Amino acid sequence: MKKIPAFRKALLEWYDKHKRELPWRGVSDPYAIWISEIMLQQTRVAAVIPYYERFLAAFPDFRALAQAPEEAVLHLWAGLGYYSRARNLQKAARQMVEMGEFPGGYEAIRGLAGIGDYTAAAVASIAFGLPHAVLDGNVMRVLARVGNDASDIANGQTRKRLQGLAQEMLDRSRPGEFNQAVMELGATVCLPKQPLCAQCPVVAYCQARTAGRERELPVKGRRNNTVKVERTLLLIWKGEDVLAWKRGEESSQLRGFWELPEPEHLAGAQVVHSVGEFRHSITNHQFLFHVAEARILRKPKGFYYVSPSHEGDTPLSTTTRKALACSKKWRKSFPGS
DNA sequence: AACGCGGGGCT
DNA sequence: AGCCCAGCGTT
Numbered sequence: 364m365k366k367i368p369a370f371r372k373a374l375l376e377w378y379d380k381h382k383r384e385l386p387w388r389g390v391s392d393p394y395a396i397w398i399s400e401i402m403l404q405q406t407r408v409a410a411v412i413p414y415y416e417r418f419l420a421a422f423p424d425f426r427a428l429a430q431a432p433e434e435a436v437l438h439l440w441a442g443l444g445y446y447s448r449a450r451n452l453q454k455a456a457r458q459m460v461e462m463g464e465f466p467g468g469y470e471a472i473r474g475l476a477g478i479g480d481y482t483a484a485a486v487a488s489i490a491f492g493l494p495h496a497v498l499d500g501n502v503m504r505v506l507a508r509v510g511n512d513a514s515d516i517a518n519g520q521t522r523k524r525l526q527g528l529a530q531e532m533l534d535r536s537r538p539g540e541f542n543q544a545v546m547e548l549g550a551t552v553c554l555p556k557q558p559l560c561a562q563c564p565v566v567a568y569c570q571a572r573t574a575g576r577e578r579e580l581p582v583k584g585r586r587n588n589t590v591k592v593e594r595t596l597l598l599i600w601k602g603e604d605v606l607a608w609k610r611g612e613e614s615s616q617l618r619g620f621w622e623l624p625e626p627e628h629l630a631g632a633q634v635v636h637s638v639g640e641f642r643h644s645i646t647n648h649q650f651l652f653h654v655a656e657a658r659i660l661r662k663p664k665g666f667y668y669v670s671p672s673h674e675g676d677t678p679l680s681t682t683t684r685k686a687l688a689c690s691k692k693w694r695k696s697f698p699g700s
Numbered sequence: 701a702a703c704g705c706g707g708g709g710c711t
Numbered sequence: 712a713g714c715c716c717a718g719c720g721t722t
Contacts, residue, residue: 403717410708410716444706447720479719499717519701546717555715556711589713616705645706649712681707 364510364532370568371534371541377564378544383408383551386415388543393465393490394425397455400485401448401477408550414443425465428456437619437678446617451477469495480526489539496529497542498522501549506532507581508553511570517584589644595653596623596686597632604668606659607683620680621669628666632657638693641685652682654689 364370382388385408387399398418402411418439422428428436433453440449454476459465466472468491473483484495496502503516506525514521534541552559558577560566571577599606607621608628626632635656643650662668669677671687679687 400717405705405716405718406707407709407716442707444708445718447705448718451719477719481718485717497717500715501717517701543717550717583714643707646704 364528364568366568367532370532370565373564373567374544374548375534375537375541378540378547381551382543382547386412391490393467393486395419396490397465397482397486398452400482400489401452402443404448404482405445406443410443414439425456425459428453429460432676433619434676434678438675441620441678442681442684446620448477450618467491469493485542488542492539494533494535494538496526496533496538497546498526498529499546501546501553502529502542504555504581505545505549505553508558508571508577509565509569511574511576511580513576513580513582515584516581589647589649591649591651593651593653595626595655596682597625597629597634597655597657598623598638598686598690599629599632599657599659601668603672604670605687606662606666607669607677607679608666609677610680617680619678621677621683622680623683623686624663624666629657629659629663631661632659639689641689643682643685650682652686654686656690 387395390396390399399411399415402415402418421435421439422431431453433450436449436453437446440446443449455478458475462471466475469483469487472478472486473480478486481497481499484497487493487495488497503522503525506512506528507514507516510528512521512525514524516522516525529545532541532545548563548565552563556578560569560572560577563569563572566572569577571580597606605623607623609621610617610619612618624632626634635658637653637655640651640653643652671679
């Protein structure tokens with residue numbers, strides 16, 4: 364692309380004036396920047412903010428995080444999704460304790476658990492001012508449009524080329540802010556469906572806009588169809604406690620979280636009544652959960668009565684919490700039952 | 701290269 | 712009803 368210096372200048376001036384005030388903006392602590400970047404992986408800013416505040420209050424530095432019980436970390440992460448991020452976070456914190464410090468170079472950062480190309484470049488540039496360009500969904504969209512590039516961004520070769528282009532565009536005097544400026548543009552102006560080109564500081568450099576094709580870019584390969592599944596969760600009370608089981612180490616998903624039993628688990632369970640239903644969609648599955656209260660004669664092996672109100676040592680899965688909410692709502696409409 | 705992983709908000 | 716989101720690790 365021509366006029367790269369002018370592009371950088373226009374973008375950075377816009378960023379200085381229009382950037383959103385976010386809790387991790389203006390922070391210089393690499394630890395805090397790292398936490399924010401991990402939370403922001405595939406997760407919107409609005410969802411991250413409250414988690415970020417709570418997490419930093421609970422674990423102010425990598426030593427505190429390294430020492431914490433995994434249950435406490437998962438509890439603070441519950442609801443944010445992609446739980447391997449939380450486990451890798453703690454793994455990386457322990458790596459830092461071994462190293463004696465937060466690593467200050469790109470390769471060392473890239474070697475930490477849960478850190479890939481994107482996050483390594485983000486932390487290196489924002490926390491340490493190193494000249495590494497980030498490439499995420501926002502950057503790919505902006506670059507594909509600026510260059511009017513109709514290549515499939517799901518393709519590895521395309522990504523490699525875009526990574527090179529991003530590196531070429533990077534303002535080496537302000538790498539961290541330039542990276543954030545491109546992402547900010549993608550998040551607030553260069554939107555996927557309806558780009559706000561009238562507000563765009565670099566519209567003059569956008570070849571897709573010139574061609575009138577900005578809404579058609581970027582091109583992305585089609586993904587899997589969604590699968591619909593119907594299931595039932597059982598609430599079996601013993602006083603204030605409810606019967607649940609814990610996902611063990613062998614579980615590939617939601618490891619360490621507590622789940623409610625289903626009829627298949629409990630051959631002898633007698634359903635008392637239904638308390639409602641809720642929808643829950645994850646990745647390409649769309650669940651409809653029926654929720655029922657039930658009774659059993661004897662506690663089955665592998666199940667325990669846990670207290671939903673003392674969630675500190677029993678992280679509850681989102682479906683468990685939604686089912687408990689159904690029960691609470693049902694009780695409100697049928698008091699005394 | 702393809703897939704699994706959460707969950708929510710917007711179109 | 713999809714699409715998309717400051718992606719990463721495994722196979």
